[in-house]
Amino acid sequence: MSRIGKLPIQVPAGVDVTIDGRTVSVKGPKGTLTHTVAAPIEVTKGEDGVLNVVRPNDERQNKALHGLSRTLVANMITGVTQGYIKALEISGVGYRVQAKGSNLEFALGYSHPILIEAPEGITFKVETPTKFSVEGIDKQKVGETAAKIRKLRKPDPYKAKGVKYAGEVIRRKVGKAGK
Incomplete structure (x- = not known):
């Protein structure tokens, strides 16, 4: 399991996350950002506003994309809140x-x-x-x-x-x- 990829992403108050298939949109006080997650990786919204990034298997390519995708989504949330x-x-x-x-x-x-x-x-x-x-x-x-x-x-x-x-x-x- 990717150490970075398995960490849940906390969504702060005032930030709205919309997941439409592979497209993740984050709207916050500073603006809106959209990112399309790479093919095998999925982003799921859990209870109390926590995002999880999931990979289907342990192939080398999927392991690499797992941590990357999680970090990109976390950076979007930081960007729309703090910049x-x-x-x-x-x-x-x-x-x-x-x-x-x-x-x-x-x-x-x-x-x-x-x-x-x-x-x-x-x-x-x-x-x-x-x-x-x-x-x-x-x-x-x-x-x-x-x-x-x-x-x-x-x-x-x-x-x-x-x-x-x-x-x-x-x-x-x-x-x-x-x-």
Whole structure:
């Protein structure tokens, strides 16, 4: 039995879960998310609002999908209740970010500013010109958007300049020894 997959999912008050065949819809105070569970896996609604993820047999593929499906449904519930935030930082001389409506404009040492448009369901919050965050209810979209932004100027291992996640430790390299 999958250790993650066998755990029941608690549904908090104010969250409505609808199961229609393989499609699971979660509606909460922050919005609605829908996910289609992989073929052999089933999601069942138990008493007092507890969800269980069940697999038909112990085949290797089903074991893998069991834990994955349970985690995806649990992440949907967390997303519609609390939401997800990915904080990023910019370091480097002249590197900065500013909000342009719902979009972000970056100055990252290129000859032109870079404009990033907010995908549907994602909001950007700029705290300072070097600190900002990506927020939303879909964990995958938040992480993907943050990764795309980080990819614009990855942290340099020699000077640690670039866009990095808050709290990320950049492994530094020693420069060449001069005479």
